[in-house]
Amino acid sequence: MDGKRVAVVLLSGGMDSAVVLAIAKGEGFACEALSFDYGQRHRCELEAAREVAKQIGASGHTVLSIDMRPIGGSALTDDIEVPKERPDIGEGIPVTYVPARNTIFLSYALALAEVKGASDIFIGVNALDYSGYPDCRPEYIDAYAQMARLATRSGVGGAPLEIHTPLSAMRKSDIARKGLELGVDFSLTHTCYDPLDEGRPCGSCDACVLRRKGFEEIGERDPLPYPVA
C-alpha cells in the first residue's frame, strides 16, 4: 500500500455498490473490494463485480464462496418465484429478502478489514428504495458498527471502525446521477433478480423497475439491453 487509508467495500456487481466503490475511491481510500459467491442464481453478478472492480480501480478484490442454500428462505437463494411488476413494490418485506444477509456480508467485511488493516467499511444499503429490508435501516447499521468496534483487535485499542453508507438517503435517480458524475460504466453492472439468457435483464422484477425509473427520472439512458415492451 502507498500510505493511503484502506477501506473494505462490499461489491455485488449491481449499480448501487459500483457507485459506492467509486465514492470510496473518490474519497481517497485504497479500496479492497469484497464479493460473495453464495448460491445466488446469477453468476453473471460475480462477473459484473469483477469488471466493475477493474473499471473503477480497486486495489484488490476478494471473492468468498459461502453456502447459504442450506439456510434458504429467499427467492434469491431458494426455489421461490421472483415476483414481477408487483403493485405493492416498497411495501413490507419482499420475498427476495435473504435472512440476515447484510449481517453476514458485513461480518466477512469486518474479518477482511482486520486482516487488511482497514478501519472503514463501505456498504451500499439504501433506506429509501428498500425500506422493506430490516437490515438496510440506519439504526441497524449504527448497532452493527457499535458491535463491530467490540468484536475485533482494532476494537481493543486500535482505530474505531466506521461503516459508511453513502447511498443511505439517496433515491435511485440520485445514485445514477452520482455514478455518472464519477465515471461509473453502468453497462458493466448487473441488477436484475431474474435475468434472461446470457444475463440480460428481465426489465420487470423489482430491481429492474427501480433501476429503470431512476435513470428515467434524470433523463439519462440506462445502457443495459432491456427487452422491448
Next chain:
Amino acid sequence: MDGKRVAVVLLSGGMDSAVVLAIAKGEGFACEALSFDYGQRHRCELEAAREVAKQIGASGHTVLSIDMRPIGGSALTDDIEVPKERPDIGEGIPVTYVPARNTIFLSYALALAEVKGASDIFIGVNALDYSGYPDCRPEYIDAYAQMARLATRSGVGGAPLEIHTPLSAMRKSDIARKGLELGVDFSLTHTCYDPLDEGRPCGSCDACVLRRKGFEEIGERDPLPYPVA
C-alpha cells in the same frame, strides 16, 4: 416441531459447545445445532460435532461450508504454527484467533434462527479462559444481540432475539462438571488445535492444556487418549 421453543445452538465439536447444547436441551428447547466447515485443519472436529448432536439429541444439525482461507490471519485457518506449552497462556490475543469468527458464526446462527422461527441462540463463549479473544467478552455479546434485534424480520415486530452464553462466567472445571452432570459423553468431543494422526489430541496446545487442567481440578478423568508424557 412439538410446540417447544426452538433455539439455534452453535456446535463446534469441542467440549464447551457440547455442554452448551446439553444445557439448552435441559432448559426445554428444541435445539437446531449449527456447525461450520470453514477450512479448519481438522475435519475430525466436524465428525465430533455430528456425534455430539446425535448423543445429546439435537432436533436438527446444519453444517455450512464457508471459505475463510482467503481471509487468513490465524493459525487455525492459515499456515501459522500452533504454539505449544506457551508460558503466557491467557495473555494477549493468541495467534489462534480467527478474525471476526464469532461475528461470522453468530450471523449465520441469526439467519438460521430466522428461518427456523427461533428467537434464542446459544453460544459457548467464555470470558475467563479465553480473555484474549475480543469476541468472547460479555459487552461484545450484548452489542451483538442489540444489533441482531434490528437485523431481522423478528426484529420488526417479532419476539426479541436473545443470545445465551451459559458458559461465560464458568471455569473449565465448572464446564466439565456441568457436562458430566448432564450426561455429556466427552469421549466424543474434540478440543485439540493440532491433533496427531487419526485425530488424537496433542495434549500440549493451549486448548488441550486448558481442558486437561479443567478435568484435573475436579478430580475427574478426561476420557480422551492423550500421549503419555
